Amino acid sequence: MHSKAAEHGSVLERLRDAGVPVEASGHWLAAYSYDASNYRIPPLGVVFPRSVADVVAVMAACRETKTALISRGGGTSMAGNAIGPGIVLDFSRHMNRIIAIDATTGTADVEAGVVLAHLTRGTEGATGGSLTFAPDPSSKNRATIGGAIGNDACGNHSVRYGRTSDHVHEIDVVTSDGALLTASGKGIRATDPSDGYSVSRAFELGDALRKLAQDNLAPFRRELGRIQRQVSGYHLANLLPENGLNVARALVGTEGTCAVVVRARMKLVSRPSSALLVCLGYADVVDAAKDIETILEFSPAAVEGIDEAIVDTMRLRRGADSVRGLPRGSAFLYIDLDGDDADEVASQAALLLERLAANGRLLDGRTVPDPAERATLWRVREDGAGLSSRPASGGESQAGWEDSAVAPQNLAAYLADFRTLLDDYGLTGIMYGHFGAGCMHIRITYDLRTEEGRSVFRKFTQAAAELVVRHGGSLSGEHGDGRARSALLSQMYSPGMLAAFEEYRRLWDEAGILNPGSITDPDPFDANLALEGIPEREWRTHFELRPVEAAAAGADPWVHAVQACIGVGRCRSDSGGVMCPSFRATGDEKDSTRGRSRALQDMVRGARTIDEGWKSEDVREALDLCLACKACSNDCPAGVDMASYKSEFFSHYYEGRLRPMSHFSLGWLPRWLKLTSRISPLVNAVLAGPLGKVVAAAGGLTTRRAMPKFASRKMLSDALAGFAEAPAGADTVLFVDSFTQGFRPEVAAAAARVIEGTGRQVSCETDACCGLTWISTGQLDTAKKMLGKTVAKLDDGGNAPIVVIEPSCAAALKKDGPELLGSEAAERVSRRIQSFAEAVKQWVDEGWRPGAVPPAVTVQTHCHEYSTFGATVQRKALAALGIADVTEATGCCGVAGNFGFEANHYEISMKVAQQALAPALENTATDTPVLADGFSCAMQVKQLEPERKSLHLAELLDPEGGPQRAL
Structure with a gap:
């Protein structure tokens, strides 16, 4: 199936x-x-098609050159069905357009790239909230309709x-021979009735x-559709006479192996007006699964489960208060009950808790009426x-048997046997999933970096396939077969059924170019593993990147860090x-945290896509639009810290190379400020005049x-x-x-006065630098020297708390200091660091009360404070102060240190x-204070609304100033 080199060039x-524009540079290929x-x-x-005509053109080029063609939406496939060797x-x-929503027919007409949450x-x-689109997988805010059709996605409900x-309802597709067809619940037709070839092709394919x-009435009826979540293989039971030749449903779950989906009409459902979450705690997942049949009697909308490993990790990564409201237990079920009468829903919830308590397995349970919780x-x-x-x-844990x-009714017995199987192979499984539908997502501690570990992976996967089949189950319950499970379908289906799958695929794609390696004629499930073949090499880094954890995983610390993205x-x-923020601005995969991670992963692999190591121009380009906001270190479930990776890469990339001038003008800013403080009137006059530009x-x-x-030196001395x-x-x-x-x-003066106002004695440190500007521009040797002195x-x-006025500097001392210096002294200092907002919350909790505060504020939370001190640090401080009406601009301001000035x-x-x-500013009244503790954030406020003055929280609370400073 793989094309020859000459055909690669020709396609x-x-x-x-x-x-048709096509991207083929190293960082694009790495990302995909x-x-x-x-x-x-x-x-x-x-290729990023803009129209069906583009898809037809790409299809023709691939067909003529025998090049594989792979359809992709959000790229969230856990089975490997969104990657391949061609285009x-x-x-x-x-x-990605929503073309029409018809409340009368209850359908939505959408293009394949529409995100499910959109x-x-x-x-x-x-529809005024009366209708909704039901499928809601956990990836719903990035997965697309085309992808959901491809693997028959389900979701929490x-x-x-x-x-x-x-x-x-209907799916519009392009076939490998160029036909434009519409699959419906009653058969198949040409999308355009005037297109003679497509009309003929539809007639032949329908027959x-x-x-x-x-020809397969008995096996289709016997082997397919046996359980709710039988997603493995093709859904050919939909072609049976009793199902009316429902070609649309038979195409769902084909993983891009039969045709390319370009548009679809999807059915909508009524949205209940009342819903209530019931949270249950159990000793383990088996006990939780034993109560599923009782729970299903209450017609829940969702029955989801997690184990304590996920909860513990959430608390470790995002703080103790990131998980609130869980009952006592080591395994937890989330039950969504809904209806049109809130009192009736609450009554059902109470009855459910009573029934489950009578079963004797429930440790603890509660309803969760608070939306935030x-x-x-x-x-x-x-x-x-x-x-x-x-x-x-x-x-580390891996996908592979997560679906x-x-x-x-068989889930408890299956999970009990599955845990025994894990023990037999010395593995640990971290479990979560759709308990109410019997579908389990289990990440397992395979070691895919070594041949010994991959041998365990192969043997265990074969045994796991045999086990689920013995329990009458499906290899896949949601994510599809892809490269992970297609080679195992022979354990689940008869030879006759596998032959029918092959024939079905051939009828659609006789050229054999669509997503090769999945479902039929599959690649081995242990081929093309991403963690195999990483060259052994010591990557010298400035940052301490969790060396103990890396050693346990058998990888160099830098390799292990950049491979955090899964x-x-x-x-x-x-x-x-x-x-x-950069992905949200451009919409390009290469500008996402994931895209940058993939470039770095190919860099450490030494792949043909990116083989220049630290000097890779492709990696530099992939990192160029990273704002180093650090938000990913908090928001990314896998804990990727792209700001640190960018800084580390730039430190090596620019060794022996001329840096951009901004790395000197902005990167050396603390040094320049010592000079400008002596001649600030002259500097300000020059910058304000024609010479300034x-x-x-x-x-x-x-x-x-x-x-x-x-500011001048005198202004600082007078202020303090x-x-x-x-x-x-x-x-x-x-x-x-x-x-x-x-x-x-x-x-600074306002902050000092506020601290004194709390009854504390304050000393001001004005002769030290955190090295932030050198860190953000990758000048890490200098940054370490500055940090070391500080x-x-x-x-x-x-042990006195060190309250830092600028949030980004607080984050640098809190996080970057220990990671760059690796010393006990840096750790001791880190433990004492507080952002100003964090300190305010503590002072209020200890009994301090400020003077008058405004009833409402708008706050731009600083990204570094958000990631290092907690996503809600500003909101908590303002709530503690008694400010109930808070409009929070939760998103990067766009300046992010040096980035926005370049x-x-x-x-x-x-x-x-x-x-x-x-x-947020547009919706803020002129008499409402705007808080921007970060200097960069304050500059962006000024850029957007020159007449509006923003405040630091210290100025808002300053007993000699307060809110009137903003007016």
């Missing part, structure tokens, strides 16, 4: 000759060599609403499908795959959290952004008069960073600002 040439599975297969090129069609970039929101908005195949069903609990479940990849207990399914793809979502351009800075005014000397017994250190000293010393100064043997990044910077900050 790219044919596409370009046809006017992976999905969310264990596999890696580099493509030849990537990848990514529909999510352009073919369709849900669009449907509920267009599948116990009520079933699979995607239950919600498909052939009827004959296939007629429900959202927190559901996020733990939805992030399960990423969280469990590197659990709190250490080591088995049995009848719900392709979950949360960085591709356009709402919720902060990451990834020349100076900015020479420094690699944008000329389109308002420059800040530099009475605070500069460290009083004996001072119990709080105020760290006055370079940005505050150089641009807004009045904030840590030596701050590590004075005391000439080549200004446009992206302003696009990022439109994601959260700009809308």
